[in-house]
Amino acid sequence: MKKKLTLTDILVTIVIALIFSVIYKVWGPLYNILSVFGLHVDQLIYGMWFMAATIAFLIIRKPGVALIAELAAAQGGEFLFGGQWGGISLLLYGFVQGIGCEVVFALFKYKSYHLFIACLAAIGATIGSLFLDVFYGYIDQLALWNLTLLIVARLIGAIVITGVFAFYIVKALEKTGVTKIIRPLSADDYQSLEEEIR
Amino acid sequence: MHFELTYRQTWLHALHPVFKFVMVIVLFVAILFIHNPNFLFYMLIGFGFLYIGWTGHSFKLISILSSPFLIIFVSSATSMMFFGDGTNTWYKIGLIHITEESFYRGVHLGLRGILFGLLGLLFALTTRPVLLFYSAMQTLKLKPKYAYAFMAAINLLPIMVSEFQTLRNALKVRGVTYNSGIKGVYQRIQYFSIPLLAQSIRRAHRTAIAMEAKQFSNDRTYYYQVSYSLKDLYFTFLILAIMATSFWVSTIYSVFPIDNVRMR
Numbered sequence: 532m533k534k535k536l537t538l539t540d541i542l543v544t545i546v547i548a549l550i551f552s553v554i555y556k557v558w559g560p561l562y563n564i565l566s567v568f569g570l571h572v573d574q575l576i577y578g579m580w581f582m583a584a585t586i587a588f589l590i591i592r593k594p595g596v597a598l599i600a601e602l603a604a605a606q607g608g609e610f611l612f613g614g615q616w617g618g619i620s621l622l623l624y625g626f627v628q629g630i631g632c633e634v635v636f637a638l639f640k641y642k643s644y645h646l647f648i649a650c651l652a653a654i655g656a657t658i659g660s661l662f663l664d665v666f667y668g669y670i671d672q673l674a675l676w677n678l679t680l681l682i683v684a685r686l687i688g689a690i691v692i693t694g695v696f697a698f699y700i701v702k703a704l705e706k707t708g709v710t711k712i713i714r715p716l717s718a719d720d721y722q723s724l725e726e727e728i729r
Numbered sequence: 730m731h732f733e734l735t736y737r738q739t740w741l742h743a744l745h746p747v748f749k750f751v752m753v754i755v756l757f758v759a760i761l762f763i764h765n766p767n768f769l770f771y772m773l774i775g776f777g778f779l780y781i782g783w784t785g786h787s788f789k790l791i792s793i794l795s796s797p798f799l800i801i802f803v804s805s806a807t808s809m810m811f812f813g814d815g816t817n818t819w820y821k822i823g824l825i826h827i828t829e830e831s832f833y834r835g836v837h838l839g840l841r842g843i844l845f846g847l848l849g850l851l852f853a854l855t856t857r858p859v860l861l862f863y864s865a866m867q868t869l870k871l872k873p874k875y876a877y878a879f880m881a882a883i884n885l886l887p888i889m890v891s892e893f894q895t896l897r898n899a900l901k902v903r904g905v906t907y908n909s910g911i912k913g914v915y916q917r918i919q920y921f922s923i924p925l926l927a928q929s930i931r932r933a934h935r936t937a938i939a940m941e942a943k944q945f946s947n948d949r950t951y952y953y954q955v956s957y958s959l960k961d962l963y964f965t966f967l968i969l970a971i972m973a974t975s976f977w978v979s980t981i982y983s984v985f986p987i988d989n990v991r992m993r
Contacts, residue, residue, distance in 0.1 A: 538946040539937035541878040546933040549886055550925045553893050554918070571808065576914075590930075599875075603882070619753055619852060620845045666761045667841070669809065669834060672992060674826065677812035696915055700922055707927045712934055 534641075534715075536595055543713050544596045548583040548603035555579055555604075571677070574684035578692030580604065580624075581656035584632040585649045585697040590710050594633070594641050597652070601629030624663055631659030650694030657682075657689045739785040741855040744964055745957050746864045752968060753852045760844060764991045766837040767983045771975035773844050779971075780847050784854040794850055801846055802839035810835030814992060834990040858883055864955035874946040881936055889929055896924060 587600035605625030635655040639648055661682065664670045670678060704710055741749075763769055781791060813835065815828025862876040900920060907913040940946070 536874075537937075538874040538878055538941050539934060541874055542881055542937040542940075543930055543933045545878055545882040546885060546889070546929045547926060549882055550889055550922065550929055553886075553889055553925075554921055586926075603879070606879070619750075619849050620757055621849075623754075623757065668805070668838060669813075669991065672814050672831075672834060673809065674812050674814055676824075677808065681808075691911065692914075692918075696918055699915075700919060700926075703919065703923055704926055707923070709927045709930050713930065 534593055536593055536599075539713065540591050540593060540596065541599060544587045544591060544599045545603040547587045547590065548600040551579070551583040551586075552604050571681045571684045574681055575688040576692065577660070577685045578653060578689035578694075578696075580660075581628055581632065581653060581689060581693040582697050584629055584656060585652050585693050586701055588632065588636055588652070589644055589649065589697065589701040590704070590713065592641065592644060592714060594637065597632035597636060598626070598629035601625040601632070601656075620667070624660060627659035627663050628656040629659075631655035631657070646695065646698045649698045650690050653689040653693035654686065656693060657686050661685070736785040736787070736854075739783045739855070740960050740963075741779075741783050741851075742785065742857075743958065743960050744855075745868075745955060745961050746856050746861040747868045747955075748957065748961050749852060749856060749964070750861060752964065753848055756848060756968065757845065760841060764837070764989045765979065766833060766840060766985045766990060767979035767988065768976055769837060769840045769844060770984050771978045772971065773840055773847070775971035775975055776844065776847055776851065779967075780851050784851060786854055794854075795847075798843045798846060801842040805842035806835035806839035808835075809838050830987075830990070830992060833985055833987045836985065837990045860953060860955060863951055863953045867951060867955055873949060877940060877945040878937070881940065882933070885929070885932065885936070888932070889925065892925060892928060893921070896921060 581601070583600040583604040584597040587596045602622060602625045605621035632652040632655050635648065635652040661670070670681060673681065701710070760769070760772075763772075781788075784791065810827055810832050811825045813828065813831025815826075815830035815832075815834075817829040818826065819829060819832065820827040859880060862871070862880050865871040866873055866876045905920070907916050
């Protein structure tokens with residue numbers, strides 16, 4: 532099986548990420564208003580930021596796509612938002628979140644595509660983002676109950692959106708047949724071909 | 730997406746794109762380790778001058794792009810102000826507990842948010858993405874397949890945005906209503922992402938095949954050659970000067986009566 536990324540894989544990954552950037556753009560203002568209250572309601576949709584990574588991985592199934600997707604989503608965010616979120620700081624976030632996902636996928640040797648893996652990747656991305664938040668947002672200096680609320684809200688949001696939603700969206704996308712043209716051929720495909728010949 | 734940006738080229742445009750990018754990244758990481766709000770405040774003034782005066786864009790555009798800064802300030806500051814850890818209580822009602830420490834930490838985070846936004850804009854407004862990718866290929870030896878894929882994707886972006894708008898209008902015309910709560914969120918993501926993904930992936934696939942056929946995935950000669958100049962040196966000195974001056978002024982005239990917002 533070919534594991535190296537081709538230009539097609541990269542372009543498709545970036546395009547997936549950019550679509551989610553476009554969707555975030557509509558959600559962005561909502562996100563801003565929610566975050567003003569400081570009660571971390573906004574954290575429930577934070578998972579939207581990681582979604583591109585799991586979707587891209589579940590579609591393309593190759594190492595490195597999750598990281599590229601996160602970086603591209605951050606970059607797309609910069610073009611669309613015009614640096615509203617600090618432009619390049621998003622790249623740093625994209626990087627740690629992408630690494631968080633990649634580590635999870637690598638632990639399963641990039642061979643497992645179950646719902647469970649998507650959820651674990653969501654947790655990985657959350658840990659990555661929290662790590663950077665300690666430096667960027669001093670979240671370790673929040674009152675304990677508030678910090679707990681933030682972590683729990685972000686985790687739940689991430690698992691539901693980045694894990695479950697992403698998984699079912701890819702499932703639905705498979706029905707459109709579009710995943711067939713880009714996914715690397717698996718052993719099953721060869722087998723079904725041989726059966727057809729017979 | 731149909732608007733044209735007219736601007737005059739300033740010396741910031743002439744900097745080496747990758748060099749500028751690396752400088753901004755270094756600056757970002759350095760700012761993460763600054764815990765003194767006074768220092769940050771003067772840095773904001775310093776880079777603010779650079780942002781307002783030397784991006785070469787019209788004052789109108791700059792003010793429009795700066796308008797979210799207030800929201801950034803408020804949204805970054807509030808949760809820390811209201812719920813941050815601290816000992817010297819100023820105000821307490823219910824869950825809200827504003828202490829001196831948490832208040833200044835909140836202000837610090839707000840300033841940092843604005844400074845990050847400002848530096849990001851300063852970079853984005855003075856750098857052409859195409860040149861950034863070309864210079865990344867030339868100086869960082871970024872593989873051409875990554876660079877050209879990113880550049881192609883940027884050009885596909887307007888199509889995606891207009892498809893998104895068409896889709897939104899189509900859904901509106903058909904009078905689609907959404908469930909409430911978490912189901913509605915999924916419904917919304919589903920209605921938008923699946924058609925958009927299916928269309929765009931097909932388009933990207935076609936584009937990529939064509940690009941591979943034209944050897945965009947292998948080494949090519951470059952249409953744009955990017956080089957260093959003395960201006961890069963000036964830029965480095967200017968940044969160092971802004972940092973040093975901000976630090977110096979912050980030790981003399983402090984705006985906030987606190988010099989480290991971290992407690993532990």
